[in-house]
Amino acid sequence: MDQQIVLIPLVCTRCSTPIPAMADEMAWVCANCGQAMSLDEENGLIPQLIYYSDAISPNAVGKPYWVAEGQVQLQRTSYGSDKGQKQEAAHFWSQPRRFFIPAYQANLEQLLSQGIQYLISPPLLQEGPAARFAPATLDIRDVKSAAEFLVVAIEAGRPDKLKEIDFDLKLNPPVLWILP
Numbered sequence: 092m093d094q095q096i097v098l099i100p101l102v103c104t105r106c107s108t109p110i111p112a113m114a115d116e117m118a119w120v121c122a123n124c125g126q127a128m129s130l131d132e133e134n135g136l137i138p139q140l141i142y143y144s145d146a147i148s149p150n151a152v153g154k155p156y157w158v159a160e161g162q163v164q165l166q167r168t169s170y171g172s173d174k175g176q177k178q179e180a181a182h183f184w185s186q187p188r189r190f191f192i193p194a195y196q197a198n199l200e201q202l203l204s205q206g207i208q209y210l211i212s213p214p215l216l217q218e219g220p221a222a223r224f225a226p227a228t229l230d231i232r233d234v235k236s237a238a239e240f241l242v243v244a245i246e247a248g249r250p251d252k253l254k255e256i257d258f259d260l261k262l263n264p265p266v267l268w269i270l271p
């Protein structure tokens with residue numbers, strides 16, 4: 092089967108400066124005017140808001156995360172005693188949680204450990220000056236499944252023997268934050 096390859100010229104949406112894009116990258120900042128952009132499958136480059144944490148040290152290279160509020164409705168059952176985990180889980184998910192999905196190149200293990208750590212103790216989001224950041228490679232369309240994966244990992248990691256889990260995650264649209 093013939094495959095059509097369509098090359099989209101990547102130029103800044105504001106000032107038309109060419110964007111040097113590497114394979115797999117999903118978001119860029121124009122070196123000329125500072126406009127932040129992401130790649131949209133249908134529309135090519137589109138303006139993208141990028142927020143920078145004020146906790147990034149001067150001259151340090153930050154890490155991009157997709158950040159989104161999510162509300163989880165969850166039912167879980169355990170083998171044998173649930174050791175109070177049903178209640179713990181109900182309590183943890185009773186409020187909206189902020190999901191931090193690593194957008195930088197991370198393997199599954201890194202995505203899980205960093206994602207869980209920030210889900211349980213979220214970093215403060217206070218805006219600071221723009222900073223350089225590691226390439227953002229995780230597609231925004233993969234954020235929801237990554238967040239669902241974190242929910243499963245948290246529940247499977249509880250000290251009972253998880254038998255079955257059924258949940259629904261309502262996730263707000265993710266935004267890109269650059270964190271230390």
Ligand SMILES: [Zn+2]
Nearest residue numbers: 103106121124
């Ligand atoms: Zn520009």
